Amino acid sequence: MACYISGMSEGNSGESKPRAGRTADGRRQLRGALAVAALDLFAAKGYESTTVEDIVAAVGVGRRTFFRHFRSKEEVVFPDHEERLAGVVRELDDAGDSEPPMTVVCRTAETVLDMYLADPEVSLKRFELTRQVPSLRDREIVSIDGYQRVFARYLRRRFSERADAKLRAAVTAATVVATHNHVLRRWLKSGGGFDARAALREALHGVTADDTRVSAAESTADTDEVVVGVVRTSTSVHAVRDRIEGVLREMGGNDSD
Amino acid sequence: MACYISGMSEGNSGESKPRAGRTADGRRQLRGALAVAALDLFAAKGYESTTVEDIVAAVGVGRRTFFRHFRSKEEVVFPDHEERLAGVVRELDDAGDSEPPMTVVCRTAETVLDMYLADPEVSLKRFELTRQVPSLRDREIVSIDGYQRVFARYLRRRFSERADAKLRAAVTAATVVATHNHVLRRWLKSGGGFDARAALREALHGVTADDTRVSAAESTADTDEVVVGVVRTSTSVHAVRDRIEGVLREMGGNDSD
DNA sequence: ATATTAACGGCACTGGGTGCCATCGGCAAT
DNA sequence: ATTGCCGATGGCACCCAGTGCCGTTAATAT
Numbered sequence: 001m002a003c004y005i006s007g008m009s010e011g012n013s014g015e016s017k018p019r020a021g022r023t024a025d026g027r028r029q030l031r032g033a034l035a036v037a038a039l040d041l042f043a044a045k046g047y048e049s050t051t052v053e054d055i056v057a058a059v060g061v062g063r064r065t066f067f068r069h070f071r072s073k074e075e076v077v078f079p080d081h082e083e084r085l086a087g088v089v090r091e092l093d094d095a096g097d098s099e100p101p102m103t104v105v106c107r108t109a110e111t112v113l114d115m116y117l118a119d120p121e122v123s124l125k126r127f128e129l130t131r132q133v134p135s136l137r138d139r140e141i142v143s144i145d146g147y148q149r150v151f152a153r154y155l156r157r158r159f160s161e162r163a164d165a166k167l168r169a170a171v172t173a174a175t176v177v178a179t180h181n182h183v184l185r186r187w188l189k190s191g192g193g194f195d196a197r198a199a200l201r202e203a204l205h206g207v208t209a210d211d212t213r214v215s216a217a218e219s220t221a222d223t224d225e226v227v228v229g230v231v232r233t234s235t236s237v238h239a240v241r242d243r244i245e246g247v248l249r250e251m252g253g254n255d256s257d
Numbered sequence: 258m259a260c261y262i263s264g265m266s267e268g269n270s271g272e273s274k275p276r277a278g279r280t281a282d283g284r285r286q287l288r289g290a291l292a293v294a295a296l297d298l299f300a301a302k303g304y305e306s307t308t309v310e311d312i313v314a315a316v317g318v319g320r321r322t323f324f325r326h327f328r329s330k331e332e333v334v335f336p337d338h339e340e341r342l343a344g345v346v347r348e349l350d351d352a353g354d355s356e357p358p359m360t361v362v363c364r365t366a367e368t369v370l371d372m373y374l375a376d377p378e379v380s381l382k383r384f385e386l387t388r389q390v391p392s393l394r395d396r397e398i399v400s401i402d403g404y405q406r407v408f409a410r411y412l413r414r415r416f417s418e419r420a421d422a423k424l425r426a427a428v429t430a431a432t433v434v435a436t437h438n439h440v441l442r443r444w445l446k447s448g449g450g451f452d453a454r455a456a457l458r459e460a461l462h463g464v465t466a467d468d469t470r471v472s473a474a475e476s477t478a479d480t481d482e483v484v485v486g487v488v489r490t491s492t493s494v495h496a497v498r499d500r501i502e503g504v505l506r507e508m509g510g511n512d513s514d
Numbered sequence: 515a516t517a518t519t520a521a522c523g524g525c526a527c528t529g530g531g532t533g534c535c536a537t538c539g540g541c542a543a544t
Numbered sequence: 545a546t547t548g549c550c551g552a553t554g555g556c557a558c559c560c561a562g563t564g565c566c567g568t569t570a571a572t573a574t
Contacts, residue, residue: 022539022552030552051529062554067531141402142395164463166443170435171464178431182424206421207428280571284521308560319523324562 031069031079033059038076039125047133074139077129081143084115088147092154101158105151105172106204109180112147113200116184120192127188148177172208179207288326288336290316295333296382304390331396334386338400341372345404349411358415362408362429363461366437369404370457373441377449384445405434429465436464 037058041050052073056066070076088108095104116123130136155169162168183203187196294315298307309330313323327333345365352361373380387393412426419425440460444453 022550024551027552052531053529064532064555065553068552071531073530138395138399142398145398145402164460167436167439167460167464170439171432174431174435175428178427179424182427186423203421203424207424281520287521309562310560321524321563322522325521328562330561 027069030059030061030065034061034066034069035076035079039122039129042077042129043125047129047136074136077126077136078139078143081146084112085143085146085150088112089150092150097158101155102172102208104158105155105176106201106208108151109176109204110197110200113180113184113196117187117192117196124188124192144177144181148173151176175207176204179203284326287316287318287322291318291323291326292333292336296379296386299334299386300382304386304393331393334383334393335396335400338403341369342400342403342407345369346407349407354415358412359429359465361415362412362433363458363465365408366433366461367454367457370437370441370453374444374449374453381445381449401434401438405430408433432464433461436460 034055038050038055041054041058045054052063052066055076056063070079075081088111091108091111092104095108130140151173152169155172156165159165159169180200183196183200187194187199291312295307295312298311298315302311309320309323312333313320327336332338345368348365348368349361352365387397408430409426412429413422416422416426437457440453440457444451444456
């Protein structure tokens with residue numbers, strides 16, 4: 001009784017659409033088709049004005065099927081968020097404790113950025129949507145918070161020796177995520193017009209210098225060495241930071257772990 | 258035809274309820290009654306299982322009236338969020354440029370904390386709800402992001418002279434908000450068992466030391482003074498920070514603005 | 515006493531999201 | 545090729561949040 005090709009109200013694909021079978025691969029294809037049709041309709045007539053009915057009509061499936069592929073209408077805008085977050089968790093779990101925690105987190109932040117950079121068109125589309133639709137904006141804020149929580153959880157474990165581990169972990173995660181978002185937003189606003197990866201790396205370098213410096217100083221806290229610093233106040237903060245890091249590196253070579 | 262006192266399915270208030278009139282004061286009372294009834298029902302039978310129908314039945318008003326007082330079912334859990342956010346904006350706008358930006362932001366963060374501390378029972382109820390109900394948790398994340406945005410906007414203005422004003426503002430706002438949340442959550446989890454204000458002040462002092470230090474150093478960047486620091490690496494970071502701040506204060510007294 | 519106005523009640527309606535069941539297509543076992 | 549299993553689908557009924565509309569009511573002004 002069903003008419004799979006009947007309406008075809010949107011002219012996106014005129015060919016057969018032979019029901020795609022019931023295979024797992026067909027399922028992924030259908031999911032993708034739904035996402036594409038949804039984004040097209042959102043761009044054409046707005047998010048709120050587009051009903052799920054419209055989307056499934058464009059693809060030629062039943063309304064119920066949509067909610068078997070996406071838990072909500074909003075989720076179709078962030079189709080792979082769960083997998084991405086799971087990937088970040090995996091990357092953090094796989095990172096051994098040999099690397100400094102900040103290094104791991106900063107690298108993972110670059111991984112997250114790469115996810116956006118991998119498909120600029122989709123990212124830009126999403127950016128436009130999230131800027132205009134309040135509910136989608138909220139959804140993105142929540143998903144970003146998900147990354148921040150994961151980072152904080154990892155750092156809590158790595159900082160567990162310190163007395164203020166939880167606070168430091170929360171603050172550091174917030175710092176890294178805020179930096180990532182700043183670079184990403186700047187990149188999106190510019191229409192993808194610069195090297196976001198390098199920008200993030202540099203920004204993280206500047207922003208997290210305090211944390212690395214403090215943790216490095218504390219890591220040598222049992223040697224009772226004396227550090228003497230002499231700087232002109234006209235010296236740039238970056239130069240001071242670099243010099244301090246150099247000193248700490250030397251100390252590390254002469255002395256401790 | 259309506260029966261205002263009829264059902265009284267919940268036994269929260271047995272008295273007359275004389276329709277409360279149509280005055281503005283009566284409106285606020287009704288809003289409060291709806292919020293109380295809603296929180297009671299949420300605690301009794303869960304958030305999802307409680308319909309707006311249930312809430313208005315408990316109070317004895319029409320369903321339509323609920324949505325005249327609250328834009329959504331979720332908003333009844335955070336009834337005064339908009340006013341609070343507006344108050345924060347006002348406090349930031351009213352703060353003159355004479356004070357250092359970090360001082361203003363930290364003080365405002367304490368103001369936000371005070372809002373939670375002002376009514377511990379309600380805050381604890383909300384905390385339980387937001388921990389158990391995903392949609393409410395999301396809502397709270399979004400509202401927290403609202404504070405962060407406001408802080409960042411203020412700091413962007415105050416940092417406008419610096420080259421990396423936007424990034425620094427975003428990171429600092431994220432830091433302050435994360436610290437606030439950490440203290441607040443610890444306070445809520447402990448059931449309100451310690452002086453959250455003092456804890457926040459101390460935590461902010463430790464966390465934002467880097468920023469104040471850096472900004473202080475940059476503010477004297479035109480005097481070309483020489484700063485000499487001598488510390489044992491066994492010295493606690495807090496002691497180092499306090500000492501540095503002392504030195505900077507002395508310099509400020511001898512020299513510049 | 516009457517007009518005004520702000521709030522309320524009820525009703526119908528939209529639309530997201532879910533539970534249920536019949537059905538169909540692929541796939542393996544026979 | 546036949547049979548049976550199973551995952552994916554379609555369609556239906558249903559719940560509920562949220563909105564537009566209109567008539568009504570009560571406090572207030574004149």
